[in-house]
Amino acid sequence: MIYAEVSGTISEILVTSDQIVEKETDLLIIECMKMLIPVTTKNKGKIINIYVKENDIINEGDKLIEMKYDI
Amino acid sequence: MSWEKELEEKVSREKLSENLGGKDRIKKQHDAGLYTIRERIDILTDKSSFNEVGKLAGHAIYNENNDLIDFKGSNFIFGKAKIDGRNIIVGGDDFTLRGGSADASIKEKHLKCEQMALSLQLPLIRIVEGSGGGGSVKTIETSGRANVPEVEGWNLVVESMGTIPRVALGLGSVAGLGAAHLACSHYSVMVKEKSAVFVAGPPVVEQIGQKLSKNELGGYEIQLKSGAVDDAVDTEEEAFEAAKKFLSYLPNSVYQLSDQIISKDDPKRTSEWLIEAIPKNIKAIYKIRPIIEDLVDKGSFFEIGKKYGKSIVTGFCRLNGWPIALMASDPYSYGGCWTSDTCKKVQKFVDLAETFHLPVIYLVDCPGFQVGLDAEKKGTIKEGVRAMSAIWQTTTPWMSIIMRNCFGVAGAAHKRGSSYISRFAWPSARWGSLPLEGGIEAAYRSDIENADDPKLELQKITTRLNKLRSPIRSAESFLIEEIIDPRHTRRIMCEFADLSAPLRKIGITNRTMRP
Numbered sequence: 111m112i113y114a115e116v117s118g119t120i121s122e123i124l125v126t127s128d129q130i131v132e133k134e135t136d137l138l139i140i141e142c143m144k145m146l147i148p149v150t151t152k153n154k155g156k157i158i159n160i161y162v163k164e165n166d167i168i169n170e171g172d173k174l175i176e177m178k179y180d181i
Numbered sequence: 182m183s184w185e186k187e188l189e190e191k192v193s194r195e196k197l198s199e200n201l202g203g204k205d206r207i208k209k210q211h212d213a214g215l216y217t218i219r220e221r222i223d224i225l226t227d228k229s230s231f232n233e234v235g236k237l238a239g240h241a242i243y244n245e246n247n248d249l250i251d252f253k254g255s256n257f258i259f260g261k262a263k264i265d266g267r268n269i270i271v272g273g274d275d276f277t278l279r280g281g282s283a284d285a286s287i288k289e290k291h292l293k294c295e296q297m298a299l300s301l302q303l304p305l306i307r308i309v310e311g312s313g314g315g316g317s318v319k320t321i322e323t324s325g326r327a328n329v330p331e332v333e334g335w336n337l338v339v340e341s342m343g344t345i346p347r348v349a350l351g352l353g354s355v356a357g358l359g360a361a362h363l364a365c366s367h368y369s370v371m372v373k374e375k376s377a378v379f380v381a382g383p384p385v386v387e388q389i390g391q392k393l394s395k396n397e398l399g400g401y402e403i404q405l406k407s408g409a410v411d412d413a414v415d416t417e418e419e420a421f422e423a424a425k426k427f428l429s430y431l432p433n434s435v436y437q438l439s440d441q442i443i444s445k446d447d448p449k450r451t452s453e454w455l456i457e458a459i460p461k462n463i464k465a466i467y468k469i470r471p472i473i474e475d476l477v478d479k480g481s482f483f484e485i486g487k488k489y490g491k492s493i494v495t496g497f498c499r500l501n502g503w504p505i506a507l508m509a510s511d512p513y514s515y516g517g518c519w520t521s522d523t524c525k526k527v528q529k530f531v532d533l534a535e536t537f538h539l540p541v542i543y544l545v546d547c548p549g550f551q552v553g554l555d556a557e558k559k560g561t562i563k564e565g566v567r568a569m570s571a572i573w574q575t576t577t578p579w580m581s582i583i584m585r586n587c588f589g590v591a592g593a594a595h596k597r598g599s600s601y602i603s604r605f606a607w608p609s610a611r612w613g614s615l616p617l618e619g620g621i622e623a624a625y626r627s628d629i630e631n632a633d634d635p636k637l638e639l640q641k642i643t644t645r646l647n648k649l650r651s652p653i654r655s656a657e658s659f660l661i662e663e664i665i666d667p668r669h670t671r672r673i674m675c676e677f678a679d680l681s682a683p684l685r686k687i688g689i690t691n692r693t694m695r696p
Contacts, residue, residue: 115491116515117555143548144618145516146464170555 112149112175118142120166129157130181137175140168155179195236198254202277210277214375215353216417218258218275221308225421226262226271233260234297238287253278255287256311259294261303264425268433270298273308276353280311282320288333295337302434304346306424309363310353332358338365343536343693346431348424351376351410352417354395364409365696367533368427368485370420371401371413378404405488408522412485426483430497430504431537438538438685444502446478448675455667459585459609463618466512469494472584473509473544476671478502490526492517492551497539500671500678506534509544510584518551519591524564527594531571532694540578540681542674548616549589569594574692578681579603582670583661587612603677605665610652617646 121141125131136148159176201207201217210217222231239254259272272294298305321327341347349366355378363369363378379399386398401413414420432439452475460467473482477498484496491514498507510517534541550561572594580603581595596602625642632638655661
């Protein structure tokens, strides 16, 4: 599970469900303190669930994306 | 006539002491993937360098003729040892004997360990497991009375925070006084998946309705984020290496200065890529750690507290071989804004540098304090002024390099107002009381609201002010001393380290640091 490390607004979602992504891929962008902060996956994996949509206001610790790594 | 017989008795008791809590308990410790305290000291310290103090102290059972039947050592072991050829004091809990609790402890050993490190002015490494000599409910039965709580010798712990480096390694379940010893250090480490740290463990917490595993209650992810513990590693061996590395940057005490080592990295080395390290798009962020790694002597950066107060990266490094305390903004966390936790992290780190006479370099990209309801609820401004005060109280040489944002009160904390600092800016620097974005709407509200086309008016004001905010315009008024080519930053930082070295002064600081 990938959680929000900062609070802010979901500016852009860059992936879709079932998509396979390589490690270091930006998954979505959070606008926080007027900056655009990418949320990145450390490992290669498959997107299982996306819990947010663009323009959602999120808090630190909120669920963002569920991934499966052993694919 | 000789004293061989008496000596034999001493040796045989010492051997009994090495049995710790017995074979079964040692097996249990090993089965849990943990070393015993004696194995830990053996791995941590230079071969055959450990000189134990009080190995004969323990709990003996005698028969009616006063002959010894059994002997168990105390569950706290300490002494003088060497790491990398350097003298230190090491003390640690034996979890195989009553989980390190007071029942099997001799509290004077804890006190003597603290006194010894403080008096000999040597770094202290405490290996903590269990309750660290604290009491348990069973103590009532073994002592026949309840004790009024006190932590005898805490004055020594507090005094040593301002005198000698204290490292604490939490290598299993750590609770109560053990957790206090872990938290009361300059640098603390846990082992992922093996250590858990809490005021009270799961059985106690269940009484207040929280059913949690050890890991859920006090695992490394909880304690690193809370700032109670600085670092977590995968194995005990890595914890020992981390302790050694941390100490390698520090003197034995505040009455000495850290040494320069020979650096193979050219102090005049330039880095071409730094000219484009900061994005032109002011909303875009960048990774700070590659910049740090590039600027310092190769491989010398040792980060402390990576998971806590993440808007600031803190750690030790070397520049031209000199140890330096380095802080750098990380825009990945709230754009580099100082959160409440960031402010607390800055306080501790700046105090650490001041205590042990390390010059400070701060790479600045701070848009201000975090704003919003969360920030207010966490008392950001209160912690912010404490961080600023810690900076203002420093006397150690200080250098700030403004890489990008420097706004508001938190931005102003890039320097102390009380004395000289070396200050430079990259051409990407931007500063002011408030960033223009958002600040214009507040400052020019009536102009914008009363305009025929508010959007156009906002744009016109933004363009007008953008021309004025070039760092060159500030340099005209000598508001910034120098704007430098980012590619030459390492040379300037190394020169600062060379110039600062003879300025460092030994001694205890006016206000010794708290944990």
